[in-house]
Amino acid sequence: MSIQPFRILIFDSGVGGLSVYQSIKAELDKHIHNRGDVNNQYIYFADHQAAPYGDKSDDWLSNRIQSLMVMLNQQEKPDVIVLACNTASTLALDRLRASLDLPIIGVVPAIKTAAIMARKCENNKIGLLATPATVKRHYIDDLKQQHAGDVALIRVGTTKLVNMAEQKLSGIAPELPVIKAIIEPFVLAQCQHVVLGCTHFPLLKQELNDAAPDIEWIDSGQAIAERTRHIKSLLSTDQIAQSPVPSYQHKFISSASMSKELKAYVQSLGFDQVKTL
DSSP, X not given: OOOOOEEEEEEESSSTTHHHHHHHHHHHHTTTTSTTOOOEEEEEEEOTTTOOGGGSOHHHHHHHHHHHHHHHHHHHOOSEEEEOOHHHHHHHHHHHHHHOSSOEEOOOOOHHHHHHHHHHTTOOEEEEEEOXXXXXXXXXXXXXXXXXXXXXXXXXXOSHHHHHHHHHTTTOOOOHXXXXXXXXXXXXXXXXXXXXXXXXXXXXHHHHHHHOTTOEEEOSHHHHHHHHHXXXXXXXXXXXXXXXXXXXXXXXXXXXXXXXXXXXXXHHTTOOEEEEO
């Protein structure tokens, strides 16, 4: 009988979660030769049809994410779900955990990590770069109060960088002057540590470093990867979802058509099956 792979379903509104996929894959690949370990299989879902999520109502988005995840869970039978999207994590995580009987990992902006780093540098300011909806959410206030009460939090909300990240993977180069203008509040405030509160933004880390080389850009990718590895370590081989082993190694699904450039990029990351829902 074929050994079942450990199936990881990664969900995002677009390609931002590919930054999380790369972190998870790098972390799990380090342990793949451990005794008793099984292969990893990735299923990535990009909800391009409804993107961007930032201009949709909370109720509409919550219902859409719920219905998509129920369908994908039945169809793909993952062992763990990663909501690689800040908006989806905020709106749908609790509801999904209540309705689906498997581990679900959400994304939390690394405000705690940034605050710790700022204190070590005796700098009392950190930044948060996210979508306009995320920077206004109450849970950001809660995170600041819990982990960064003694540190000033400079917030910048933008959708332009989301679009730039999507376009970059389709072969369109990001415009550095536009990026510099967006992050200028962090430079003026002399922030040394800025949290990337959208999973699209690590895809622009090189451009962000070029625009502001004195700022350290902090994302949640490694923390999510380590959490995924921990969940895998808790599952014995007979707990891995039992279903026919598919012919593909890794699958990328989009809810809308993709450019040929984006499809080629996705395939270059190891997704041998790319399809539209």
